[in-house]
Amino acid sequence: MVRYRPSLTTAAVAVVAAALSLTGCSSSSSKSAAGSSSSTSSASSPSASGSSAAAAASTASSSASAPPVRDPNTDLVIWADAQRAPVLQQFAQSFATANGISVSVQPVSTDLQSAYVTATAAGKGPDIVVGATDWIGNMVQNGAISPLPLTAAQKGAFETTALNAVTYNGQVYGIPYATENLALITNTGEAAANPATFEAMVANGQAAVKSGKASEALAMQIGQQGDPYTAQPLLGSAGGDIFGTKPDGSYDPSQVGVDNAGSKAFAAQLAKYGEKGQNVFKRSIDADNAVSLFTSGKTPYLISGPWSLEQIRKSGLKYAISPVPGFAGLGPAQPFVGVQAFYVSAKAKNTALAQEFTLNYLTRKDVEEALYKVDPRAPALTEAYNDVSKTDPDITAFQAAAAHGVVLPQIPAMSAVWGPLGIAEAAIVGGADPNTSMTNAANQIRAAIAKG
Secondary structure (H helix, E strand, O other): OOOOOOOEOOOHHHHHHHHHHHHOOOOOOOOOOOOOOEOOOOEEOOOOOOOOOOOEEEEOOEEOOOOOOOOOOOOEEEEEEOOOHHHHHHHHHHHHHHHOOEEEEEEEOOOHHHHHHHHHHOOOOOOEEEEEHHHHHHHHHOOOEOOOOOOHHHHHOEOHHHHHHOEEOOEEOOEEEEEEOOEEEEEOOOOOOOOOOHHHHHHHHHHHHHOOOOOOOOEOOOOOOOOHHHHHHHHHHOOOOOEEEOOOOOEEEEEEOOOOHHHHHHHHHHHHOOOOOOOOOOOOOOOOOHHHHHHOOOOOEEEEOHHHHHHHHHHOOOEEEEOOOOOOOOOOOOOEEEEEEEEEEOOOOOHHHHHHHHHHOOOOHHHHHHHHHHOOOEEOEHHHHHHHHOOOHHHHHHHHHOOOOEEOOOOHHHHHOHHHHHHHHHHHHOOOOHHHHHHHHHHHHHHHHHHO
């Protein structure tokens, strides 16, 4: 999920492959662009000065070919993607000045998660890293991040879903700053907004095609490898799930739900609207062209996330944002809710300093609002969200679309899901048997999880 743009760009496959080599899971595929959640990042070299009494905060130039290199003389090092690094630099400068330390904010534009885990294991990683919450299980398993001692008041200041997303095994591991999820975006010049059901949406889209207004009823990225992130709202509507949950609500990797009755009901819908059926779902629609099909007026409907807003706004189209519609007679759509967060390294050079900056600077309203301005996703801090929503109705609409959403799984076992489930979904869209495809995917997932 552009992921980003989102934790879900085309680079996500490489992210997961690297993570799997560290965790021992055997799946090698991942989400496409949507959301969420394996943020892209890049390598860079630090440019901050040493530990002079006068605080220094600087942003390094990035390099796409080499991993970041930490300056051992810098007191506090932060790794972030290139888009957020300049924003963080302003606040790091303020913190550095107040505390008489040196700070380096390093922009990273390649696989930030894998680069971070590898560098941390070698004792050369940053003190703080920015990333998606579906990284948490892998980073905890690799001993790369530490729990954060948030006070009850600090916990209560965040949206509940955002706080849940950074909580793993009963401990809080990150400071959430933005949430993201999928919604239905409508070109109101071609079709009616907020259709009550998926079937109504398809009928409207097909009518637009028949009248010559559009060439596709819907742009929902599938691609040749499938896209479980983007398909999740419909999987949930049909009653399917990826994992069951434990009594405390956390995901249980021993309860793989990919081949349960609800998931197979979803698979039947994929076939019904696939290339051998009504030809609404197509493997030719992927992360590279889904948004452009919409902005060029070739489809009235797009299922996407807030990372698409900039491109859509620039197109000049009149649009509306509403929840992804569920199937008639079944449940509401259940998109993944992903969260971006700040983490403190388990091998931070100065843990107290890193926690001070994370807990008392990065929990501020002005920080979350500044990050929102460079990338319009809903702030996780309730006070910041309330401010932003007054002037940005799109953010409010995306938040409403997450009403029935489920937290994007943070457990390491999720890395075993993306490849098999995505390939199964793409195969079904292409005409493969739905039940057999989902059963095979579930067996592959269970086998990968069992290998550990």
